[in-house]
Every structure is written in C-alpha cells, then in structure tokens.
Amino acid sequence: MIKKFIEKHPTLWEIFKFLLVGGGATVVDFVVMSVTLYLFAPKYYNGFFSVFFGSGYEPQTVATVVGTALGFIFGLVFNYILSLVFVFSGSDTSKAKTGGGFLAFAGLSAVGLVIHILGMYVGYDLLGINEWIVKIVLTLVVLVFNYLTRKLLLFKNKKQ
Numbered sequence: 001m002i003k004k005f006i007e008k009h010p011t012l013w014e015i016f017k018f019l020l021v022g023g024g025a026t027v028v029d030f031v032v033m034s035v036t037l038y039l040f041a042p043k044y045y046n047g048f049f050s051v052f053f054g055s056g057y058e059p060q061t062v063a064t065v066v067g068t069a070l071g072f073i074f075g076l077v078f079n080y081i082l083s084l085v086f087v088f089s090g091s092d093t094s095k096a097k098t099g100g101g102f103l104a105f106a107g108l109s110a111v112g113l114v115i116h117i118l119g120m121y122v123g124y125d126l127l128g129i130n131e132w133i134v135k136i137v138l139t140l141v142v143l144v145f146n147y148l149t150r151k152l153l154l155f156k157n158k159k160q
Helices: 002-008 010-040 061-087 099-126 131-153
Strands: none
Touching: 002 010, 010 061, 010 131, 061 099, 061 131, 099 131
C-alpha cells in the first residue's frame, strides 16, 4: 500500500521525507539552542530541562541569537547529509554533491538563518514574545523557504 502511494505520489513522498529530516534537524537545532541558553546562565535555571519548561528567567538576547546560530550550523550539517542520501535520492543530486552545491545549500540555508535571526530579534527583543513561540513560527517559515529553494535550485527531478 505504501509502495503504491510512493509510486503514484513521488512529490508527496519527497515532501514527507523532507519534513522528517527537517524535523530531525529542528530537534538538533532546538537541543543546541537549549544547551546554549543553559550554558549562558546555568545559575538561573533549576536544572537543564527548565530551559524548556520555564524557570522565570528571561534569557539575554545574545544567548538567543548565539543559540540560534549554533543550532543552525549543527542542523545544516545534519540536513545536508540526509538531504543527499534520503530526501532527494530520487532527484539529480550531482549538482548538490559538488563543493559549489554544498556552498549553494549553505548559502540558501544562510538566507533562512538571516530570516530566523532577524525574526528572533524582532519577535523576542522588540515585541517581547516568548522565545520558543517566535522560534517555532520562524521554523515553519524557513522550512517552506528551504524546501522550495532547494528543490528548484539544487535537487531537480531526474530527466526521464
């Protein structure tokens, strides 16, 4: 049943795999951000998990920005590798496997990072919205941007 669905709807299958890998990269990103927030001010948290569930402490903007940047880098490497071997395995990956392809992948991701960092600054610092709410909304925006740009520029369908 799944095999028939995949054969009939290869684009939907690819989007599912993209979401799965993106979810994994997001977990990597969130873990790195939470570790960063904790390391910036461990005395203000009642154990590591209070970074997620609240401790009454409002992290410094620099901690949220550094955490976002580090999470991006670790998530990028995770995402690049799995995009090549799993997500876009049915596409022409030859362009993406080159040094220029990796730089394009990283560059497109860097645009997403800029969107994310500016959004964190505006949402958290200027508007005072909870850092996790801002991060989740921005993650969804950047997810759509990443799929469309990678598919259109790096992982085109194989010629039949």
